[in-house]
Amino acid sequence: MKNLYASLAAALALGFAAPAMAVPLPYDQPGIENTVQYQFIAASTGEVTAYFAGSDAGYMNEITLLVNGVETGIQGLNNQTSVYGQVLNFGAVTAGDRLVFKLLNINPGTIGPFYSDRSMNDGGYNHIFSSAYAGDDKIPAGVFIGFEDLPRGGDFDYNDERFVFVNVADVTDVPEPASIALLMAGVAGLAASRKAKRARQA
Ligand SMILES: [Ca+2]
Ligand SMILES: [Ca+2]
Incomplete structure (x- = not known):
């Protein structure tokens, strides 16, 4: 059993090593x-x-x-x-x-x-x-x-x-975190209002 775990661990280690390639x-x-x-x-x-x-x-x-x-x-x-x-x-x-x-x-x-x-x-x-x-x-x-x-x-x-x-x-200049946060809040708000609308329609 110990050997099985060892080979499983080795296989996992290989598996995890693969993405690094x-x-x-x-x-x-x-x-x-x-x-x-x-x-x-x-x-x-x-x-x-x-x-x-x-x-x-x-x-x-x-x-x-x-x-x-x-x-x-x-x-x-x-x-x-x-x-x-x-x-x-x-x-x-x-x-x-x-x-x-x-x-x-x-x-x-x-x-x-x-x-x-x-x-x-x-x-x-x-x-x-x-x-x-x-x-x-x-x-x-x-x-x-x-x-x-x-x-x-x-x-x-x-x-x-x-x-x-x-x-x-x-x-590189990217949108400021504040404007990303605002955007995310807007998306979340939109999703919530759609969910609420679906709930009312159901
Ligand atoms: Ca080329
Ligand atoms: Ca080229």
């Missing part, structure tokens, strides 16, 4: 431009690191970083040669530093670059999709960014080169 979620509306205007800062004083999380692109690209508008000059994680979980260290930053990630086109070398800050891109197109990533056995938890590497947003699939950045905070 998950890769970052892709952009769910390919073909349509992502409208979110992302902003990123350094979460704490220390190093910012990038982890390669995959690529679906014909072009050859690499990633670099601007800190408070200044190029770090550190680039790498070539999308044609890097392996999942490969790391690039961008060096030390100070908490609150403004971070802009920049995708460099290596081959053919005639397009881009493309920035995580939409306003810096040619034509003002959004070239990234971002979400929080919980991490897996090769990549720690961080901020996932998928780049679109075609001029003027191209096919908007945002999967051309993908990264998870660590020690980065997404400070």
